[in-house]
Amino acid sequence: xxxxxxxxxxxxxxxxxxxxxxxxxxxxxxxxxxxxxxxxxxxxxxxxxxxxxxxxxxxxxxxxxxxxxxxxxxxxxxxxxxxxxxxxxxxxxxxxxxxxxxxxxxxxxxxxxxxxxxxxxxxxxxxxxxxxxxxxxxxxxxxxxxxxxxxxxxxxxxxxxxxxxxxxxxxxxxxxxxxxxxxxxxxxxxxxxxxxxxxxxxxxxxxxxxxxxxxxxxxxxxxxxxxxxxxxxxxxxxxxxxxxxxxxxxxxxxxxxxxxxxxxxxxxxxxxxxxxxxxxxxxxxxxxxxxxxxxxxxxxxxxxxxxxxxxxxxxxxxxxxxxxxxxxxxxxxxxxxxxxxxxxxxxxxxxxxxxxxxxxx
Numbered sequence: 001x002x003x004x005x006x007x008x009x010x011x012x013x014x015x016x017x018x019x020x021x022x023x024x025x026x027x028x029x030x031x032x033x034x035x036x037x038x039x040x041x042x043x044x045x046x047x048x049x050x051x052x053x054x055x056x057x058x059x060x061x062x063x064x065x066x067x068x069x070x071x072x073x074x075x076x077x078x079x080x081x082x083x084x085x086x087x088x089x090x091x092x093x094x095x096x097x098x099x100x101x102x103x104x105x106x107x108x109x110x111x112x113x114x115x116x117x118x119x120x121x122x123x124x125x126x127x128x129x130x131x132x133x134x135x136x137x138x139x140x141x142x143x144x145x146x147x148x149x150x151x152x153x154x155x156x157x158x159x160x161x162x163x164x165x166x167x168x169x170x171x172x173x174x175x176x177x178x179x180x181x182x183x184x185x186x187x188x189x190x191x192x193x194x195x196x197x198x199x200x201x202x203x204x205x206x207x208x209x210x211x212x213x214x215x216x217x218x219x220x221x222x223x224x225x226x227x228x229x230x231x232x233x234x235x236x237x238x239x240x241x242x243x244x245x246x247x248x249x250x251x252x253x254x255x256x257x258x259x260x261x262x263x264x265x266x267x268x269x270x271x272x273x274x275x276x277x278x279x280x281x282x283x284x285x286x287x288x289x290x291x292x293x294x295x296x297x298x299x300x301x302x303x304x305x306x307x308x309x310x311x312x313x314x315x316x317x318x319x320x321x322x323x324x325x326x327x328x329x330x331x332x333x334x335x336x337x338x339x340x341x342x343x344x345x346x347x348x349x350x351x352x353x354x355x356x357x358x359x360x361x
Contacts, residue, residue: 009036010137013056015047015073016040016088017066021113025060025088028126035133044068051077058136060129062113063089063098071098074105084108084136086129096208103177108136108321112202135174135294135322162311165287165351167193167230167246167254169278171271171301173200173293175321177209179341180291181216184235186345189218192352195235196224196244196256196278198271200293203240210237226258238269245277254281267297271325275301284309287351289344290335292320296328306334313337313347 012029014037016022026037038054041047044067051059059077063070074085087110089099099110109132111125172179176199187195201209207223214221217235224236224244230253238244242258249255260268271290275298278286288305290298292315306312312335314326319341329335339347 009034010058010133011036011038011054011056012133013038013047013050013054013059014040015042015050015059015065016062017042017064018062021062021088025129028129029060029133031126032130035130042066044070044073047073048076051081051083057083058108058133059083059085060111060133061085061087061107063087063095063102071102071105074102074107078106082106084139086111086132086136088113096205097212099205100177100209100212104181106178108132108139109174110202110205112204131294132174135324139175139321162351163284163309164353165193165282165311166285167278167282168195168287168289168348169275169301169305170195170197170289170291171275171293171298171325172198172291173267173295173297173322173325175292176200178321179315180213182341183291183344184213184219184221185216187217187219187235187348188354188356189233190357191219191233192354193232194230195219196238196246196274197235198238198244198269198274198298200267200269200297201240206237206240213237224256224258226256228256230254230256238274241268243269243273245274246281247277248281266295271298272301276304279304279308279310282308282310286310287348288312289314289348290326290329291315291341291344292322293325294322295324298325299328299332299334302329303332303334306336311336311351313339313344315344316340 014022014025022040029035029037038056039050041050044065061070085107087099087102087107089095090113210221210223219233219235221235223239245257246254247257275288286305288302290302302312314329314335316338317323
């Protein structure tokens with residue numbers, strides 16, 4: 001496919017069975033002069049035809065298409081003519097599960113679908129949609145560059161004087177569901193610490209995502225709830241719409257706290273708020289990991305962990321769907337390690353001094 005150039009608009013195809021949604025999404029996209037809707041599609045087969053004929057840079061795809069499901073469309077596009085696809089899905093349980101499957105199949109990102117947007121909602125959704133389309137187009141260009149570029153050398157290992165972490169805090173956004181499904185299943189059931197994760201997702205999606213991860217992993221994965229006691233070998237996913245923080249209740253016991261405040265931040269949950277809390281409670285015994293994602297959420301939190309003497313690790317540009325959050329941390333100079341995604345679990349286990357149990361003779 002031909003990529004958009006700096007002087008040409010990003011070509012977008014809108015695929016949705018609803019006339020209302022096709023019209024609404026088209027208007028949102030066309031509101032930005034750097035984007036251009038080159039076509040729309042109402043059914044699954046028509047979507048495939050339009051992709052082949054129009055060669056769009058980015059596709060917005062309704063997960064529930066007639067004639068051919070969104071998931072089947074996604075599989076065929078990723079097999080025959082890969083390009084960034086943003087899934088538009090209902091916020092029902094079924095819609096959330098299908099969206100998570102789509103993200104696992106290679107969809108770039110998702111956007112919740114509602115038919116009763118208010119005026120303020122439309123502005124927020126429009127801004128989010130435009131931002132994601134632009135990031136999706138950049139991700140395709142970055143993919144082409146990274147194929148030609150050699151992988152940068154991996155920095156030296158952490159100093160032996162580095163404190164052993166008592167907790168691992170992970171922050172991610174766009175591309176995160178796929179990245180987490182690569183990282184977490186490699187962690188052992190006898191993981192000696194707990195893991196906290198903030199993944200930017202629409203409300204209603206984190207519960208099904210936690211269950212999906214739990215089915216894939218040796219460690220126990222669950223959506224965090226207020227008052228839970230941190231337990232080794234457990235992974236806690238911040239619930240969408242709630243910030244996740246930690247509080248030391250006794251010298252030996254740390255509990256989770258969830259709250260909708262502060263509300264005047266870009267993301268709820270916020271990676272920064274979670275990591276700032278982790279840095280305050282665990283100090284040099286905290287480990288922060290920043291993965292793929294748009295924007296700069298997590299930079300202040302990673303900086304706090306870094307200043308406390310904790311270990312900070314960032315995903316490298318070549319393996320990020322969007323090199324935004326890790327880039328911000330790298331530019332601030334708060335990453336002690338920068339590694340490809342497959343190296344992240346090795347970094348975590350090495351920092352913990354984990355040794356695989358030997359079978360009893």
